[in-house]
Amino acid sequence: MDYRDYAELLRKEGMLIEINEEVSWNLEAICYTAMNYRVENGQTAHIFNNVKGYKGKARLFGSFVASPKKAPHQKSAMIFGLPKDATWPTFRDEFLRRFDHPLKPIVVEAGDAVCKQHVMMGKDVNLFAFPWPMIHQSDGGRYGTIQTHIIEDPDTGWVNWGNYRMMIVSKNRMTGLVVGVQHGPSIFYQKYEARNIPAPFCYVVGGDPIINFAAGTNLPAGAAEADYAGGFRQEPMKLVRAETQKLYVPADAEIVIEGVMMPYERLDEGPQGEYTGFVHGRAPMPVYHVHCITYRDNPLIPYSIGGATFSDEQAISQSLTPVEIYRQLHVAGFKAVKDVRFLPDLLWDGMVIATDNPYPSYIQELRAWMECHKVGLWGTQFMFVDGDVDISGPDFASNVYQEMGTKADPKRDLFRSDNDHLCTPLNPTMDEKGKKTGVGAARLLWDCTTPYEWTKEEIVKPVKAADLFPSKVLDKAKSVYKGL
Amino acid sequence: MRNLRVYMKALEESGHLKAVKGETDSNLEAAALTAQSYQEVGPALHFQNVKGYPKGFTLASGLFTGPGNLFLEKFKYWSRVCIAMGLDPMVTYDKFQGFLLERISHPIYPVQLNTGPAKQVIHKGADADLNALPFPRLHEKDGGRYGTLQTMIAQDLDSDWVVWENVRTMVLDKNRLVGHFPSHTHIAEIFAKYKAAKKPMPFCLSIGGPPMVTLTSFLPLGKGVSPAGVAGGLTLDPIELIKAETNSLFIPTEAEVVIEGEVSPKDTAPEGPYPEFWFYREAQPAPVFHVKAITHRKDPIIPFSVDGVKPSDTHNLMSLMISFELYNRLINVRNFPVKWVQMPLEFNLNFVIICSKPYFPGYVAWSSKYVLSQARHFGALYNKVVFVDDKTTSLHLEEPILFMIQRTHPNRGYHFWDQMPIGPNIRFASAEQKKKGYVSGLYIDTTWPMDWTPDDIPRRCNLEGAYPEEMVRKVAANYKKFGFKGTPVIFEEEFVPF
Numbered sequence: 013m014d015y016r017d018y019a020e021l022l023r024k025e026g027m028l029i030e031i032n033e034e035v036s037w038n039l040e041a042i043c044y045t046a047m048n049y050r051v052e053n054g055q056t057a058h059i060f061n062n063v064k065g066y067k068g069k070a071r072l073f074g075s076f077v078a079s080p081k082k083a084p085h086q087k088s089a090m091i092f093g094l095p096k097d098a099t100w101p102t103f104r105d106e107f108l109r110r111f112d113h114p115l116k117p118i119v120v121e122a123g124d125a126v127c128k129q130h131v132m133m134g135k136d137v138n139l140f141a142f143p144w145p146m147i148h149q150s151d152g153g154r155y156g157t158i159q160t161h162i163i164e165d166p167d168t169g170w171v172n173w174g175n176y177r178m179m180i181v182s183k184n185r186m187t188g189l190v191v192g193v194q195h196g197p198s199i200f201y202q203k204y205e206a207r208n209i210p211a212p213f214c215y216v217v218g219g220d221p222i223i224n225f226a227a228g229t230n231l232p233a234g235a236a237e238a239d240y241a242g243g244f245r246q247e248p249m250k251l252v253r254a255e256t257q258k259l260y261v262p263a264d265a266e267i268v269i270e271g272v273m274m275p276y277e278r279l280d281e282g283p284q285g286e287y288t289g290f291v292h293g294r295a296p297m298p299v300y301h302v303h304c305i306t307y308r309d310n311p312l313i314p315y316s317i318g319g320a321t322f323s324d325e326q327a328i329s330q331s332l333t334p335v336e337i338y339r340q341l342h343v344a345g346f347k348a349v350k351d352v353r354f355l356p357d358l359l360w361d362g363m364v365i366a367t368d369n370p371y372p373s374y375i376q377e378l379r380a381w382m383e384c385h386k387v388g389l390w391g392t393q394f395m396f397v398d399g400d401v402d403i404s405g406p407d408f409a410s411n412v413y414q415e416m417g418t419k420a421d422p423k424r425d426l427f428r429s430d431n432d433h434l435c436t437p438l439n440p441t442m443d444e445k446g447k448k449t450g451v452g453a454a455r456l457l458w459d460c461t462t463p464y465e466w467t468k469e470e471i472v473k474p475v476k477a478a479d480l481f482p483s484k485v486l487d488k489a490k491s492v493y494k495g496l
Numbered sequence: 497m498r499n500l501r502v503y504m505k506a507l508e509e510s511g512h513l514k515a516v517k518g519e520t521d522s523n524l525e526a527a528a529l530t531a532q533s534y535q536e537v538g539p540a541l542h543f544q545n546v547k548g549y550p551k552g553f554t555l556a557s558g559l560f561t562g563p564g565n566l567f568l569e570k571f572k573y574w575s576r577v578c579i580a581m582g583l584d585p586m587v588t589y590d591k592f593q594g595f596l597l598e599r600i601s602h603p604i605y606p607v608q609l610n611t612g613p614a615k616q617v618i619h620k621g622a623d624a625d626l627n628a629l630p631f632p633r634l635h636e637k638d639g640g641r642y643g644t645l646q647t648m649i650a651q652d653l654d655s656d657w658v659v660w661e662n663v664r665t666m667v668l669d670k671n672r673l674v675g676h677f678p679s680h681t682h683i684a685e686i687f688a689k690y691k692a693a694k695k696p697m698p699f700c701l702s703i704g705g706p707p708m709v710t711l712t713s714f715l716p717l718g719k720g721v722s723p724a725g726v727a728g729g730l731t732l733d734p735i736e737l738i739k740a741e742t743n744s745l746f747i748p749t750e751a752e753v754v755i756e757g758e759v760s761p762k763d764t765a766p767e768g769p770y771p772e773f774w775f776y777r778e779a780q781p782a783p784v785f786h787v788k789a790i791t792h793r794k795d796p797i798i799p800f801s802v803d804g805v806k807p808s809d810t811h812n813l814m815s816l817m818i819s820f821e822l823y824n825r826l827i828n829v830r831n832f833p834v835k836w837v838q839m840p841l842e843f844n845l846n847f848v849i850i851c852s853k854p855y856f857p858g859y860v861a862w863s864s865k866y867v868l869s870q871a872r873h874f875g876a877l878y879n880k881v882v883f884v885d886d887k888t889t890s891l892h893l894e895e896p897i898l899f900m901i902q903r904t905h906p907n908r909g910y911h912f913w914d915q916m917p918i919g920p921n922i923r924f925a926s927a928e929q930k931k932k933g934y935v936s937g938l939y940i941d942t943t944w945p946m947d948w949t950p951d952d953i954p955r956r957c958n959l960e961g962a963y964p965e966e967m968v969r970k971v972a973a974n975y976k977k978f979g980f981k982g983t984p985v986i987f988e989e990e991f992v993p994f
Contacts, residue, residue, distance in 0.1 A: 029979040043971045044974075047959060055981075056979075058979075288902050289956060290903070290955065290956060290957060319958055358898065358901055392901060393906070413897075417880070420924060422938035425924065426910065441905035443952035456910065467927070475771045475775050480531065480635040480637075481524055485636075486528055488525065489525065490532055493538065496539075
């Protein structure tokens with residue numbers, strides 16, 4: 013499945029519209045998507061066929077994976093080949109099953125690769141041939157947001173695929189945000205830089221949309237995302253050798269940008285509106301020199317809008333990361349964990365864990381594990397709720413807020429860390445000085461679980477509609493209601 | 497609006513009410529159907545054919561409920577009350593609270609009539625039979641049939657102060673009810689006087705009164721304030737009252753049903769079990785009401801609320817009226833010109849959100865602590881306060897939640913309070929805390945620190961922050977034309993100048 017097959021699937025399900033009115037890549041098209049996120053959480057995917065100055069040359073693809081807040085995994089499930097009404101546990105379990113069976117990619121000839129329908133080489137390279145959108149009015153430039161960055165570890169040959177944003181600087185240069193602990197552009201690039209050699213990279217837009225999931229998954233070091241993408245698809249990815257690099261890229265990609273990152277070179281990146289809902293400032297970042305661009309006819313360019321409440325990047329993260337944390341928690345021995353979710357709109361900032369409380373100090377062990385996890389780099393607050401609280405169904409967010417209201421005694425159940433956490437430049441809780449220092453952020457746990465030492469008499473269970481009426485009466489009510 | 501019927505017609509005309517014509521059992525069926533409508537953000541329901549009762553004896557539910565504020569639904573949780581007040585159902589919440597404040601600041605005192613529809617049918621003494629009215633059985637495990645959306649009328653023992661408060665009652669038998677008076681209510685205070693004097697307390701229960709009478713009975717008024725005057729002010733017309741048959745209290749002439757009688761100072765009976773705040777409250781002894789007369793219209797409509805299911809009419813009205821009274825007190829008692837106050841049902845009424853400009857250093861602490869200090873007056877329902885600045889929309893709960901979690905530093909913005917009374921809606925009090933009688937409290941200051949420079953305060957990049965205002969308006973205007981579904985929403989207060 014490539015982006016075009018996926019768009020066709022959405023169309024069949026009535027979840028895609030095409031817009032032929034002329035819109036500008038400069039904020040206008042994106043503003044429609046932002047409104048779409050707000051009004052219906054991006055349930056209607058949309059393709060702008062007539063982007064001003066680019067008609068017939070390239071298209072913008074909005075809300076391609078954004079889904080209702082009550083079921084943020086809806087389009088993700090469709091990308092995984094599941095029905096669109098697949099429940100969260102179905103999606104989670106299927107994801108975990110496929111996660112255990114990665115498949116190595118296969119390599120095809122350049123002649124069989126649609127991503128090479130058009131080739132721009134050397135002096136002909138022009139990033140402005142594509143409608144990279146201006147996403148927020150305060151942004152430092154036009155951005156590519158949903159794409160896969162490919163780079164190789166110069167020591168081991170391990171190839172990393174990751175989702176990193178890029179800002180267009182000129183017709184053949186880009187720059188991108190690099191945060192300390194991330195694998196691709198940061199750790200690998202630093203290895204190249206230390207040797208004073210250029211770091212080859214490829215930026216891939218499109219291909220199988222499942223690649224966005226593999227690239228967004230928190231994999232162990234040394235694991236190849238290409239294998240996981242194949243595992244998720246249950247069919248090997250088809251790769252083709254890049255034109256100017258020895259890296260391999262998905263053969264059905266929409267656009268492939270090839271080039272090198274030069275050592276000891278920086279350009280200002282940002283500002284860019286981020287998932288926190290706030291604009292993150294400008295800072296010097298590595299520079300990508302583009303040597304070649306290959307692309308399909310009239311390529312589709314997906315994008316996401318940071319900060320616009322519910323977005324495509326949120327839908328991807330809300331489908332992926334909770335499952336990944338759930339898996340890792342079980343590997344780490346926290347078997348009492350029943351489910352993991354993110355609160356809608358908060359991206360990494362509101363992670364919910366439903367867990368039983370099997371022994372004293374369990375909650376604090378879990379908290380310590382969470383606070384030192386990579387996800388804790390971005391996340392500010394965690395909510396732990398009892399294992400029998402339903403955080404798998406469509407009302408998961410309401411159920412968590414109910415627990416925060418009625419199950420958390422502030423002094424007993426809210427746990428704050430010291431100001432000892434890494435502060436990313438994106439963290440809106442810190443002032444400029446704090447962001448520059450890089451430390452001083454804190455974490456907060458809402459422990460809404462039942463204390464271990466409580467007796468049966470102290471435990472009060474909330475009522476559910478199903479407990480209030482006999483099932484026969486409920487069934488009748490449901491059918492009468494439908495007929496009203 | 498003059499009475500419940502006018503209001504129900506207005507609801508029907510605006511698509512907020514549907515008639516249920518098929519036969520419905522008042523035993524659980526009507527309640528289950530209501531619960532279904534609550535959960536699907538459906539219409540209010542008018543059950544026109546109640547099994548086993550004469551034609552014309554009907555039930556209604558969902559009249560004062562709404563969809564909560566966590567998702568952008570077709571209407572707001574205050575929309576139906578706006579319709580009852582004759583306002584645009586889509587006004588923003590700050591305007592809604594402003595209208596309420598204006599109207600309660602100008603009471604209109606009642607007029608007395610000698611006749612009215614509430615007296616169309618009169619049953620006195622042995623004729624008065626509670627079983628002749630279709631009080632619904634609301635949940636499977638309930639102790640009996642309940643009256644929920646009703647106004648209890650009683651007079652102070654040693655003054656002419658009359659209170660109208662919402663009290664739920666359970667039918668015991670043909671002429672006895674049992675009702676629970678929460679300890680913070682005026683009714684409880686007045687009843688304590690009668691009890692001490694060993695005198696029965698005369699009462700009237702107005703069921704299905706004019707919508708503003710119902711609203712007033714959820715409004716925690718000050719001591720000595722005339723509820724009839726407040727209800728008149730809210731209606732913009734005097735409430736028409738008529739003397740009861742068996743005691744000297746006055747009842748609304750436009751009520752659907754009125755039950756008159758005396759609350760015994762000594763008789764008690766178990767009331768409940770009942771799912772009060774989303775969990776079951778076991779049966780507890782409560783005062784017995786001896787019924788002396790029942791008067792009603794020829795075709796009475798009994799409105800009800802299915803508590804235990806969100807968002808029930810009762811809890812939606814509690815959310816609206818308690819947060820309004822906090823808003824009123826912040827402005828009129830403390831001179832804190834706040835913009836709005838919300839008490840979301842999503843947090844089971846345990847959080848109060850104050851929206852205001854932080855006018856001066858310490859303002860957030862003062863206003864938040866003032867709200868904490870008032871908790872006992874409202875049944876100690878809340879012990880957590882969130883303060884958001886005046887650039888926060890009232891139309892979407894997501895915004896305060898975002899600010900409370902994403903932009904607030906836990907060690908700077910979270911302030912703890914040692915002792916707070918234990919509310920009936922919480923489940924976190926341990927046996928030890930219950931013995932001591934207190935839990936703890938919290939207020940969350942989500943505003944930017946006063947000592948931050950403009951450079952420290954990051955720019956917002958939501959829809960209003962990220963795009964020029966003209967563009968957002970153009971997009972909203974073209975949205976449907978482009979083939980998108982749904983209605984665009986703009987958060988007016990959140991536009992950021994570029």
